Amino acid sequence: MTFEPERMGQSSRELAHMLRELRRRSGLSGARVAARCNMSQSKISRIENGNVRPSLVDVEQILRAIDAPAELVAEASALARMANTDWQDARSLRRKGLDKKQFELAGLEAAGTELRYLLPSMITGLLSTPEYIRASLAHVPGDHSKAVAKKLERQEVLYDRSKQFTFLLTEQAVRWPLVPPDALAVQIDRLVSLTYLSNLRLGVIPLGPVPAPTPLSTFTVYDDRMVTVEVSTGVLVLRDPRDVRAHLQEFAGYQDLALFGDDARECLTSWAAACRS
Numbered sequence: 001m002t003f004e005p006e007r008m009g010q011s012s013r014e015l016a017h018m019l020r021e022l023r024r025r026s027g028l029s030g031a032r033v034a035a036r037c038n039m040s041q042s043k044i045s046r047i048e049n050g051n052v053r054p055s056l057v058d059v060e061q062i063l064r065a066i067d068a069p070a071e072l073v074a075e076a077s078a079l080a081r082m083a084n085t086d087w088q089d090a091r092s093l094r095r096k097g098l099d100k101k102q103f104e105l106a107g108l109e110a111a112g113t114e115l116r117y118l119l120p121s122m123i124t125g126l127l128s129t130p131e132y133i134r135a136s137l138a139h140v141p142g143d144h145s146k147a148v149a150k151k152l153e154r155q156e157v158l159y160d161r162s163k164q165f166t167f168l169l170t171e172q173a174v175r176w177p178l179v180p181p182d183a184l185a186v187q188i189d190r191l192v193s194l195t196y197l198s199n200l201r202l203g204v205i206p207l208g209p210v211p212a213p214t215p216l217s218t219f220t221v222y223d224d225r226m227v228t229v230e231v232s233t234g235v236l237v238l239r240d241p242r243d244v245r246a247h248l249q250e251f252a253g254y255q256d257l258a259l260f261g262d263d264a265r266e267c268l269t270s271w272a273a274a275c276r277s
Contacts (some may be wrong), residue, residue, distance in 0.1 A: 011079050011082035011083045012050055012053060012083040013050050014079055015054070015059070015076065015079040015080055015082075015083050016047060016048055016049060016050035017050075018072070018075070018076055018079065019047060019048055019054075019059070019062055019076065020048040020049075022063075022066055022068050022072065022076070023044075023048065023062070023066050026066040026067060026068075028065070028066055030044045030045055030048070033062060033065045033066060036061075036064075036065035037058075037061040037062055037065050038061075039058070039061070044062070047062070053083055053084065053239070054080060054083070055080070055084065055239075055240065055241055056077065056080045056081060056084065056240050056241070056242065057241065058080075059076060059077060059080040060077070063076055063077075080240075081240060084238065084239040084240040084243075085236065085237065085238055085239070085240070085243075086236070086237035087234060087235075087236060087237075088234050088235040088236075088237065089233070089234045090232070090233050090234045090235075091233075093234070093235075094140060094142075097146070097147070098137065098140065098144055098146075098147035099144075099146035099147040099149075099150050101147075102147055102150035102151055102154060103150065105154065106150070106153075106154050106157070108222055108226075108228075109126075109154065109157045109163075110157065111222075112163065112222040112223055113162070113163055113164065113223055114163070114164045114166075114223050115163065115164070115165050115166070115220065115221070115222055115223075116165075116166045116168075116220065116221040116248075116251050117165075117166070117167045117168065117218075117219075117220050118168050118215055118217075118218060118219050118220075118250075118251055118254060119167060119168065119169045119170070119173045119218055120170045120172065120173055120215035120216070120217070120218060121170075121172060121173055121176065121218060122136065122173050122176050122178060122218075123169065123173060123174065123187065123191070124167070124218075125151040125154065125155075126151075126154060126155055126157070126158060126165075126167075127155075127167065127190065127191060127194060127202075128151070128187065128190075129183070129186055129187045129190055130148065130152060131179055131183045131186075131187075132178060132179055132183070132184075132187045133148050133151050133152065134148055135178045135179045135183075136178060158194070158197060158199075158200060159197070160199075161198065161199050163199060164199055164200075164201075165197075165199060165200045165201065166200075166201045166202075166203070166251075166255070167200070167201070167202045167203070168203045168204075168205060168251070168254050168255060168258050169191075169202070169203070169204050169205070170204075170205045170207075170215065171204065171205065171206045171207045171271075172207075174188060174191065174204060174268065174271060175271055181275040181276070182275065182276065184272075184275045185272040185273075185275035185276045188268050188269075188271055188272040188275065189272055191268055192265050192268045192269060192272070195260075195261070195264055195265055195268075201260060202260070202264060203255060203258030203259060203260045203264060204258060204259050204264050204267050204268060205254060205257050205258050205259075206259065206267055213253065213254070215254060217229050217230060217231060218230040219247055219251075221244065221247050221248055221251060224241075224244055224245075224248065225239065225244065226238065226239050226244065227243060227244050227247045229247075
């Protein structure tokens with residue numbers, strides 16, 4: 001089953017309705033289905049009323065419990081995947097104001113404990129200097145002073161020692177000439193300074209002769225509950241545990257290629273020196 005991005009907001013309601021109707025057709029009560037799924041009856045009720053977003057595993061358990069017709073299992077599973085996936089269109093985000101997106105990101109960062117960032121193409125706002133942030137928004141028309149201020153304010157979360165951060169940056173991300181060479185050198189100096197934070201691991205993946213997998217997209221993993229994947233036209237939000245696990249595995253693979261600590265600082269310092277020369 002194929003869905004358009006515009007339908008993603010409808011999929012949760014459609015899934016809730018489908019599960020409720022299939023359960024009623026089966027003749028089983030909510031309590032009986034809950035017992036078969038090892039769930040609480042209240043959870044089944046909240047799922048059927050659309051108040052809880054079920055995972056794919058939840059949906060599969062319910063479908064087995066009610067012995068759903070084979071032709072509807074694939075449709076319900078597809079709806080469940082869509083219900084655990086959101087699409088945030090870049091044009092819509094810009095119309096609302098880029099500062100609104102910063103409030104959302106700040107909320108995710110506040111709620112998270114272990115945050116992982118794969119950065120293959122440029123430096124994220126949490127690690128950026130004011131000049132770099134302004135340059136990153138220069139291609140978007142309008143006044144972005146509020147967005148810049150909120151990006152800088154969000155950086156305070158890096159000093160919250162109750163959280164653990166891991167950033168993986170490719171050499172391209174660090175050295176991409178978004179700002180003039182002298183400003184880029186200052187930006188790289190900031191990266192070096194952040195490597196000394198005890199709750200932050202910053203790894204760099206230098207270009208080298210050894211073939212390595214190509215990171216295709218910027219993504220962030222929030223604990224083990226959600227992934228956001230950035231593309232040029234928007235942001236994909238994935239909540240399916242299988243999607244989260246896949247991104248955690250991908251992240252671990254790139255982490256094995258990265259330099260940390262003194263090795264990372266030596267690499268970054270040489271790149272900053274190259275900018276100044």
